[in-house]
Amino acid sequence: MERTLKLTLAVLAASVTASPGMSAEELVLLKCGASSGKAYFFDGEGWVNDGISNGKIVLVGNAGGVEGKFDIRFDDSFSDIRRGYGYASDGASVFQVAAAQGRFSFIAAHDNYTDQYTFDTNRNEVLWTSHKVGTLVPKVALYFAECAP
Known part of the structure; x- marks a missing residue:
């Protein structure tokens, strides 16, 4: 897994940029835009079109300045990426679960939720x-969501 982790960082770090609210050691690996999809709401609404029209998703390497640690930060109706809000700051654990052929999967696990992201660097997109x-x-x-190339 350590080899996969180093390969992930090497492949993704090709377009590293700095971002406000991040430590100097952190790397912006991928930036993605608004999300669209379908959701099932348990409150009785059932299946509906859902999305985050002005949202952003950012895959961060060396999160918190720790080599090999990841975070996924976001900007949606409840947060602001400039403040570095993401899964780690919410108390979730973020870990890589797969890497193959330019695709990288991560899980963010918390007591109240589990989110999974698969970033496809070949198509510049993320499914989550x-x-x-x-x-x-x-x-x-x-x-x-589409991601920046």
Whole structure:
């Protein structure tokens, strides 16, 4: 897994940029835009179109200045990426679960939710699922977003 981790960082670090609210050691590996998809809301709405129209998703390497640690930061209706808000700051654990052929999968696990992201560097996109059971709005969803090349 350590070899996969180093390969992930090497492949993704080709377009590293600095971002406000990040430590000097952190690397912006991928930036993705608005998400669209479908969600099932447990409050009775059932299946609906869902998305984050002005959202951003940022895959961060060396999160918190720790080599080999990842975070996924976001800007949505509840947060602001400039403040570095992401899964780590919410108390979730973020870890890589797969890497092959330019695709990298990560899971963010928390007591109240589990989200999984698969970044495809060949197509510059991310597909992600969200399973929220102990949050303000319990739901399960699948989303798609385009990423910067």
